[in-house]
Amino acid sequence: MCKVFDVAKYILSEIGEVSTMKLQKLCYYSLVEGLISPQQVAIFPNKFEAWANGPVCRDLWNVHKGLFYVDKKIIPDALLSRKKIPVAHKNYINAALEKYGKKTGAELSELTHNEKPWQEAIGNVNSVKNSRRIITHKAIIKFYGKK
Numbered sequence: 001m002c003k004v005f006d007v008a009k010y011i012l013s014e015i016g017e018v019s020t021m022k023l024q025k026l027c028y029y030s031l032v033e034g035l036i037s038p039q040q041v042a043i044f045p046n047k048f049e050a051w052a053n054g055p056v057c058r059d060l061w062n063v064h065k066g067l068f069y070v071d072k073k074i075i076p077d078a079l080l081s082r083k084k085i086p087v088a089h090k091n092y093i094n095a096a097l098e099k100y101g102k103k104t105g106a107e108l109s110e111l112t113h114n115e116k117p118w119q120e121a122i123g124n125v126n127s128v129k130n131s132r133r134i135i136t137h138k139a140i141i142k143f144y145g146k147k
Helices: 004-015 020-035 058-064 087-100 105-113 116-122 137-144
Strands: 049-051 054-056
Touching (some): 004 020, 004 058, 020 054, 020 058, 020 087, 020 137, 049 116, 054 058, 054 105, 054 116
Antiparallel strands (some): 049 054
């Protein structure tokens, strides 16, 4: 199984420098693509939390915190898994890039704010604060699987 860092590095290798907000959302939507496939594959084990600007993987955030734009050099090799990303996983990532890659980080954030998985996870938390509430795979499959 790969890690969110593998997916992030792959995305950055494919599209170049992006905002950290965009990177977070593209990783999220890559996970979504795997979860809504017939096999319901979680392409990495890292979780997403409902933050004020949408889904954020804290593990990835810890690598880029304090930065606005990042490129593939931001991901240290020590954080990558030792295995290559499986072709099927790349297909999920590429599907997310095809659907969402042209949007800005702000557009992706707004999109997630209009989707139930983030809304349900953020709950009654003041949306100007970051929550530690997890966006569950079950909620993702239930919402995006219907589209």
